[in-house]
Amino acid sequence: MSGTCSSFSPSEEEIGAADLQDTNTNQRKPAGWKAMPFVLGNETFERLASFGLMANFMVYLQSEYHMNQVKAATLLNTWSAASNFAPVIGAYVSDAFIGKFWTIAFGSFSSLLGMIIMTVTALLPQLRPPPCSHEGQLQGQCVGQNKAQLGILIASLCWLSIGTGGIRPCSIPFSVDQFDLTTEEGRKGNNSFYNLYYTTQTIVLLITQTVVVYIQNDISWALGFGIPTLCMLFAIVLFFVGTKVYIYIKPEGSVFAAVAQVFVAAYKKRQLNLPVDEVDGQFYNPPFSRSLLLELHPTRQYSCLNKAALIVGDEVKQDGLCENPWRLCSVQQVEDVKCLINIIPIWLTSVLGFLAMNQQGTFTVAQALKMDLHFGPSIKIPAGSVGVITLIAIAIWLPF
Known part of the structure; x- marks a missing residue:
């Protein structure tokens, strides 16, 4: 406007005639699909990181922080509400002050910081309540988290919400900026990008709710959180690699x-x-x-x-x-x-x-x-992977 x-x-x-002389860009024609490996790659790894962190978080709060169902759900819903409101602020900052590129960049670093803190909570036992048996959890006999432990956990969620506020409102508009909408080729590329984007997100969700959730539950929480953190780091590197290609x-x-x-x-x-x-x-x-x-x-x-x-x-x-x-x-x-x-x-x-x-x-x-998730003597579905049923349905119908 x-x-x-x-x-x-x-x-x-x-x-x-003015396509190549845009006074508000870096004086070059939009690269279109040539910029998409960097933009879409950044999006894919960022989603893999965020979904990998969120997919099994309810289990993490109940099993490692000994929160009851109500307290864990309240914390998750509050975080979700903050993460969904933050993009409104991020969009304002982007449009009025620093632009989409730097908003995504700052949001990515904020998300990385939040993931690092979350991974550290899984890596250092002193940042969590002492271990407790499953029977003790069912009977409510476990020692809960103290204020410092809860504060560190909430700090990581705050940084993640800030990151979401920077990435979510700008990622798709920044991708659209890379297409020349005054040409038929640019408009077709833009339309194809949306289809590829949402298909990729569905595939990423399937991966996180199967592979990453399995690692978190059956191998190590620290490793399960560390993999999404490394994905976020790689997303930032990939995003900055394309700086000479982007239109700003x-x-x-x-x-x-x-x-x-x-x-x-x-x-x-x-x-x-x-x-x-x-x-x-x-x-x-x-x-x-x-x-x-x-x-x-x-x-x-x-x-x-x-x-x-x-x-x-x-x-x-x-x-x-x-x-x-x-x-x-x-x-x-x-x-x-x-x-x-x-x-x-x-x-x-x-x-x-x-x-x-x-x-x-x-x-x-x-x-x-609370369910018996065993299929036969050797197969057990992680609780955090139950949502795969919904994703499979989406994956089937999305191409239509």
């Missing part, structure tokens, strides 16, 4: 302010009538600060918001600057807000689905701990 103002609206030919988009200001400006400007001009024919110059459509985006025109959907981009009087000065961004917004801003409104029904209907998914790591695992 551009903060500059001009009454000039570029044609598609002019936008295409500079911060363009807070998206929250830009959204608010559209509603405020549309409200102030609510008494105006929209023109029947959209003649050039009636709507404020300045040249893009990024040449990699397609030119937008006002759509009829939520047409009342179009009034925010309607030029009245001398709102655009002779030097091309806006008189007041809270009275006049660009067509790009208005259309972005319309897209945001369209996402709201999807977000609302996803709430119940994510509530059910969140139970996979708490209630489902806690119930599995």
Whole structure:
């Protein structure tokens, strides 16, 4: 959402000619799929690290910290809530201050620090309560964690949440920046990236909930946490290896302010009538600060918001600057807000689905701990691997 103002609206030919001269990037054409081994590799190893840490965490809290089901589930749900809210802050920091690349970088180092602390808790016995037999756990006779041990555990979760806030809101948008959306090839590559991305995440989940969970339960918690930590380190290295290939988009200001400006400007001009024919110059459509985006025109959907981009009087000065961004917004801003409104029904209907998914790591695992998970005399399914059933179903249906 551009903060500059001009009454000039570029044609598609002019936008295409500017592809290689993007003033907000590093002056080169997007590499497209050439950048994906670094970006997608970083994503894959980061997910492998985070999923490998979370998949069996309920078991870790109950078996090693002797927490009861309620306390362990409360801690996990609180951490999940913080991790899902942190991306809102991360998106703001990225858009307004440091950009997507450095937000991902800082988030990756924060996640690595959190994983190192978590691995250390599994490696050093003094950072956990003393061992207790399974019978003692069932009867509630185990010594619980002290404040210092719980504090170190919570500190690792805090760093992980901060890392999530940096990585999650920026990873996919940063990947999209690597494609030239003004070309057919770039748009096809962008669409293919989404399919490959979510397929990869499903495969990573299957690996973590089988191999990593097995290592944690039957070999060593320290090794089981150490492997995801090394994966996170490798993800950071791979991410920085591609620095000479990436396209970097500079911060363009807070998206929250830009959204608010559209509603405020549309409200102030609510008494105006929209023109029947959209003649050039009636709507404020300045040249893009990024040449990699397609030119937008006002759509009829939520047409009342179009009034925010309607030029009245001398709102655009002779030097091309806006008189007041809270009275006049660009067509790009208005259309972005319309897209945001369209996402709201999807977000609302996803709430119940994510509530059910969140139970996979708490209630489902806690119930599995009380079940007989043996198949024959030699096969035993780890409690943390019960969620594989859901992932197999997703893996089967996702290609469709």
